[in-house]
Amino acid sequence: MIHHNAMKFIYFFLIYGLLQTSVSAQTPKADILFDNWEYFRAAKLYTEVAAKKPGAAIYFKLGECYRKMHLYRDEVAAYDKVNAFGLFDKSEFYLHYAVSLRSTGRDADAKAAYDTYCSLAPSDFRGPFLRAAIDIANTDHQWDVPVTMTNVSSVNTPNADLCPVLYKDGIVFTSNRKSPGHNKIYGWTGASYLDLYYAAKSKNDSNYTDVSPFGGSRIIKKFNDGPACFSQNFDTIYISRVDRDMSTTANLNVANKNALGIDRVKIFTSAMVHGKWTKAVPLHLNSDAYSVANPYLSKDGSRLYFVSDMPGGYGETDIYYCNREGTTWGQPLNMGGNVNTFNRESYPSEDAGGNFYFASDGYQGFGGLDICVALNKHGQLEKAIPLKYPFNSPQDDFGIMFLRDMKSGYITSNRYEGGTGDDDIFFFDLSKNTINSELTTTIYTIGYRPIKHDLPMPQIVSPTVSIAKQISMPTNFVIYFDLDKYFIRPDAIMHLDSLVTIMNDFPNLTLLASGNCDCRGGTDHNRKLAVKRSNAALMYLNGKGINADRLQGEGYGTKRSPVKCKEGKLYSSDMHQLERRAEFHLQ
The missing domain is CATH 3.30.1330.60 (OmpA-like domain)
Known part of the structure; x- marks a missing residue:
């Protein structure tokens, strides 16, 4: 008979061996999911592996999953554990770590991470550039006159709700909420696919009621649909669409997926004919080699703005435009260096004065995506700068849209302050700000402090110093x-x-x-x-x-x-x- 302690010893190694086999099997499976862009499922497996066999490499892959899913707090928690193991062998980790630390309000730790990155990659300008942004944004970072951001709770859910646009008596927005017929899971996020929804304006207040799917089967398809924009008379829609969820093609490697060219975002359009939307058709701007997304139509319908990672740009994604040529669109033109940066630009829009708004993480802003504006000066756009708080936060802020009065509108943000979950829609109203009688010849434009000029405008920010430099406006x-x-x-x-x-x-x-x-x-x-x-x-x-x-x-x-x-x-x-x-x- 085997001694009792010997049995325990054998039992321990049997279990340990099974655990090691399980861990060894889970890691390659998680890596396959990661390479196939199923970050949600990959994160679950990496979490299980890390619990049994913690290590810097596993926590790094876990943090990368959360970074791809824009879950900043989870990302920081994973990266903190990477950092606890000592100097990591991938310099890019410290850049990502610094960005995520800043998004969660840990500015001092973010500076330290940037310093480490600068020492490991001294030739990369991004380190000192983004580190300096922390002090820049913390200096004179908000309006002296309070501007309230109100969560549109009648529309928002714990899921992502984003990018509202005016449509008749309500708004059309994009959401990955669960609803009948919209319950399939997107492998990238673990949530439902994006679809368009319509919310009618309440008759009694500024809230919205009767949220329902928008467009029907001629516009909405199986996978991600949205954001969208409309012509001024609402008879034409332009919509971002992904034709296929590449994260479900687990039998293909990344190179084969890219070769298939079916993972690209494309812009489709549909027209209202006899009260019904026609079948959405792709624009000729689309390509199987790169994505074309986030359409925005100018107020006069003569220009279509969009976002793309096509070759020849300034950074990861740039904003382009094309001019209407009869019934079609001309060749894409890059918005240039006054808008685009080394990083990502997206979500273009305009106001009535021709000022150009967009989101970017390539400016010295507050962290994450920041809403930026390039002022229209005599028909030319000046160099863009980020708006201040509360339009921007340490998290992602994007998709600014003005209502017809040009004093109120919406932004989208996944900010922790006032948020209900993922991306939320926030309402801002600037009409309640009083105008100083001594400043009747002062320019006011969103995101800037006013200066003296010939053209008065409605006040929408505090009348004090400029954010960066003297700003002028077209008369x-x-x-x-x-x-x-x-x-x-x-x-x-x-x-x-x-x-x-x-x-x-x-x-x-x-x-x-x-x-x-x-x-x-x-x-x-x-x-x-x-x-x-x-x-x-x-x-x-x-x-x-x-x-x-x-x-x-x-x-x-x-x-x-x-x-x-x-x-x-x-x-x-x-x-x-x-x-x-x-x-x-x-x-």
Whole structure:
């Protein structure tokens, strides 16, 4: 008979051997899941392995899963354990560690991690650049006049709810909430796929009711759909879509997946015909070699902005645009270095003044994705800078959208302060900020402190010092007209309504409208048409309650054309569209 202690000894090694076999089997399986972009399931296996056989390499892979899923607190917890084992052999770890530490408010630890990265990768500018951002953002980081961010609890869930856009009397937004027919799991996140939802505006308050799936089977497919944007009259939709979940193709390696080209985000469009959406079709901008996503249509419908990782960009993802050419879109053009950086830019949008907004983690902001703005100065975008708190937080902030009054709107954020789960939709209202009577000639633009200038604007930030430098704004607003027409187009109404708001807020302002034409047609005809265009705009403003004594109009024909037409030369429709306009100067 074997001695009792000997039996225990044998039993221990049997169990230990089984555990070691189990751990050895789980690690390769987790690695396969990781390589196949099933980060949710991979994280579960790495957690089990780490509990039985902890080590820096396992915790690093676990942290990478959480980083891919944007679970910053879990990411930091895993990276803390990597750091506890001593100097790690991958320098990139310290860059990721610093970013995640900052997102959870541990700025001192983040600086230390950046210092380690700088010593390991002294030639990489990202280390000192991002380290310096901590002190920059902590200096004069928020408005002196409080701006409240209100969680839109009637829409938000513990899941991701993001990127609302106006649609008729409500909003359309993107969500991975569970709902009937939308319960399949996305291998990347472990949540449901993204789909579009519609929420109707409550009649009694600013909340929303009756959240329901949007679009039907002609727009929404099996996998990720959204975000989306609409034309001004809501008869056309552009939507981001992933045709297939590549994390479910576990029998393929990464190289084969990329070769198949079926994991790319693409933009689809659909039109409303006889009260029904047509089957969504892909834009010719799409490619199997790179992604095209996050569409945003300019207010006049002449330009489509989007995000892409196509070759030749500044960083991981850049923002591009293309101009409308008849019934199709022109070639993609990069937004340039005043917008794009070495890192990621996404979620483009504009306001009525032509200022360009987007999200980025390539500026010296607050951490995570920050909402940035490039001011429109005389038709050219200045170098963008991040907005301040509370528009930005240490977590991800993106997808800013203005309502028609241009004083309120929405952002999306996964911030811990005021959040209910994953990405949430927040409402901001700037109209309650009072205007100092001594500052009636001060510019106000979202995210900046005002400066003295000729053009007053509604106050939406605190009247103190500038965030970084003196900012100026264009004194002209522009609307456009159809060929040989002078009626006010739907895309112009938003701009004119913004002028009404400004003139109501500043009753001492006067306005000069100047009508212009393209170089087709006779001189006398163009002069008369230009007068009709300026008068049409002034009649609209007068009809909205602006006294006629404050309004003045002129018609210039082609005298102020930005296109210097030469006889016998053909010009594109886009160039002629630039000529058919009315400009408004506030004074």
